[in-house]
Amino acid sequence: MLSAKMIEALNRQVKEEYYASNLYLSMASWCEVNGLSGCAAFMYEHAVEERIHMMKFFKYINMMDGHAIVPEVPMPPSEWLNIQTVFAEAYQHEKKVTNLISILVELSSKEQDFATLNFLQWFVSEQAEEEVLFKEVLDKVKLIGDGPQSLYFIDTEVQKINNRVPGQENGAEEA
Ligand SMILES: [Fe+2]
Ligand SMILES: [Fe+2]
Incomplete structure (x- = not known):
């Protein structure tokens, strides 16, 4: 079962994932009101994913006899x-x-909490994937620059990334 210190640390992560979800939701809203529908879709999707991450930690804490706390x-x-x-x-x-x-x-x-160590492996891979993806978008944004048509091209490129179906399309190996 979990140590008190581990329960506290995992609850802190619940809060971080929750914050990340709200941050991306806020970014989605900003993109949407600024006419960047592709970028908004990307951020809405990630807001949902962070909420899923939060729930994974939440359920794990309780499954392991801890007490998951809904954070402010x-x-x-x-x-x-x-x-x-x-x-x-x-x-x-x-x-x-x-x-x-x-x-x-x-x-x-x-x-030597090997159950938690094992549980965390999914997040280790997930973070590696997310970093690659967010870096890919940032690199594209930088490459396009801030010329007169840049917002249109950025939004189109991000929409292309949204349309990638994992495991089916080109680029999926790294997505
Ligand atoms: Fe996350
Ligand atoms: Fe993330």
Whole structure:
């Protein structure tokens, strides 16, 4: 079963995933009101994924005889300077979460909590995938630049990424 310290650490991660979900939801809203429907769809999808991550931690804590707590989370920002800033911040956020997962892995290994160590493996792979994906989008955004038609091209490129069906389309190996 889980140590008190581990329950606390896992509950902290519930809060982080919840915040990430709200952050991406807020980014989706900003994209939508700024006419970037492809970027909005990308962020809406990721908001849902972060909510799923939160629930995985939540259910695991209770399954292991801990007590999952519904957290209070800070309000995410609602305004961004431009789409470049949105994706730069999203990528930074993914890197931060990867770091938090690594700290949890370290703790579970130190405590010889092999069930949690095993549970966390899914998140280790997931974070690697998400970092690759967010970096890919950010690289595209940077490459397109901020010329007169750039918003249109950025949105089209992000929509192409949204349309990729995992395991079926080109690029899916790394998605
Ligand atoms: Fe996540
Ligand atoms: Fe994520």
